[in-house]
Amino acid sequence: MxxxxxxxxxxxxxxxxxxxxxxxxxxxxxxxxxxxxxxxxxxxxxxxxxxPAVEESDSSEDExxxxxxxxxxxxxxxxxxxxxxxxxxxxxxxxxxxxxxxxxxxxxxxxxxxxxxxxxxxxxxxxxxxxxxxxxxxxxxKGKTPHTNVDPYPDYVDWFEYDGKGHPLSSAPEPKRRFVPSKWEQKKVVKLVRAIRKGWIKFDKRKEEPNFYLLWGDETDTADNKRQGLSYIPAPKPNLPGHEESYNPSVEYIPTQEEIDSYQLMYEEDRPKFIPRKFDCLRSVPAYEKALREGFDRCLDLYLCPRTRKKRINIDPESLKPKLPSKKDLRPYPRTCYLEFKGHNGPVKSLSVEATGQWIASGSSDGTIRVWEVETGRCIKVWNVGGVVHRIAWNPSPDRHILAAVVDHDLLLLNAEVGDEDAQTKTKGLLQIEELAQEEDNGDKKSAVKWVKHEKFDGIMLIHHKLSKKHSHHPFRKLPGLPIAAVFHPSQKMFFVATKKFVQVYDLQKAQLVKKLESGVREISSISIHPGGDNVIVGSKDGKLCWFDTDLSTRPYKTLKNHSKDITNVTFHRKYPLFASSSEDCTAYVFHGMVYSDLNQNPLIVPLEILRGHSSSDGRGVLDCKFHPRQPWLFTAGADSVVRLYCD
Known part of the structure; x- marks a missing residue:
């Protein structure tokens, strides 16, 4: 071979x-x-x-x-x-x-x-x-080897020795039993056939499929209905320990004593379950005092907590986001700080813009009321009222420039002394008080309002306010709580009174309660009415802003959680579809709020801008905000004694 x-x-x-x-x-x-x-x-x-053939080198140096x-x-x-x-x-x-x-x-x-x-x-x-x-x-x-010195058909080398290697295969004929049926297998088949005929061996009957089906069901429902017994649902695994559970954690994971003390002021469900501590070595780590309790709670989760199988729906998360218009299409709206009004020595608690938009008035806790010119930022009038100014408001009539201010427990009506001479004459005539004749003391009539002339200011002061049932209607005798704020309807004879939990709407002409709005917040802090009169926004002390559609429901249509601290004021713009909210977290949010005349179309609410710039003072930030009556401008009053003007 x-x-x-x-x-x-x-x-x-x-x-x-x-x-x-x-x-x-x-x-x-x-x-x-x-x-x-x-x-x-x-x-x-x-x-x-x-x-000899030349051997090829496998060294990489030759390449x-x-x-x-x-x-x-x-x-x-x-x-x-x-x-x-x-x-x-x-x-x-x-x-x-x-x-x-x-x-x-x-x-x-x-x-x-x-x-x-x-x-x-x-x-x-x-x-x-x-x-x-x-x-x-x-x-x-051609399908050959690359090198010519390779023999593709080498001789076979048999490396083993054995007997009969010349005839490795048997030449014996095939036995007859390979072609004849087995006698013993035949007896076994006959035995099984006899047992089946006599009923000794029984087979499971085939389950007949029902001819009916669920009309509104799917394949998954059918599969669940066919399943016998309860399906196995694995228990959720506990969370793995992190860096804070280490016996020698990093410095950023170890809380300070002030943070530990702040945990006591939090709700129990919000407190951290484990407070990291640092030890020198693993031997000095004490036993975990909550090990037995956490093990018991884990057993309750495994054996007593019911687990249900929920169907997962494959939905693109992007499709769940509402399709909001672009901010460029919603302009103009206030975005940047244009002007600052400085002069107060204490927190500015209230703002009010004159009806024409030429002047603004600010009241501060330093006991002063200031009137500013909007275009120049110049302070043109200052009153030292000697008390904390809680609220201030301009007369809505542009012909009579009167300021109403709540100072401590008194209500002051002041002549702003701005405008032309004709307007100032009308204002002085309106605030003129004549000596009232003494009324007959018959015991049946009492003075509902007592007006006196202030000794120091050019105005009058309301020092006592008492309405009796004989002289006028008192619709607020039975309020569900302490009144927080009150506003008039812009076009109808209706009055909105906000308590801690509810907003009550009164019809002043019919002298009855019309509607009661449920806010669902911890405590209401402010309220504002849309110029159309059908929508109301309410700010709360837990940072939530509620939008009510009074024609739709008594519950909020939208609840926005944007601020981290108390909301101090909310306001609507009279002309533009804008509304804003100010908070003690030193921010003011501006929103686009379009209300459509079509009742089938819901209002469009789009967040636009976050206005920053005020600094915190004693834990307080922006205390008040007001829109300009004609321009898309926003005025904010802060606890840092500054009034800011934001423009587009």
Missing amino acids: GHSDGDHGSDLSADDSPWSEGSWSDDDDEGSLSFEDSGEGSDAESDEPDA VAPRNTVGDVPLEWYKNEEHIGYDITGSKIKKRDREGRIEAYLRNADDAKNWRKIYDEYNDEEVQITKEEAKIISRLL
């Missing part, structure tokens, strides 16, 4: 013979270069048949290193760059200019060796293969 070394070359077939140098025909025209498999060995092999040293980085990363990589010295390998297809075609037509050129994308260069490489490619295309 084997061959001798001398006859080995003559016994090989033509396809397995090595390439000979004479098989290459290299004419003057390089384009006519061809290579064939002659079936004979090379001249070197024919002259020296016993010459030519690539010029580009970027490694496995994708070449797409250098698509828009001027270089394709870096050489071994770290210099950039510039991309060569790509020529057009017409120029490349003309150049290749004149180049006889073009068919042996290959473009290397990795190194951005053209490589010309050699004749030896062409031979290897030719053999691979």
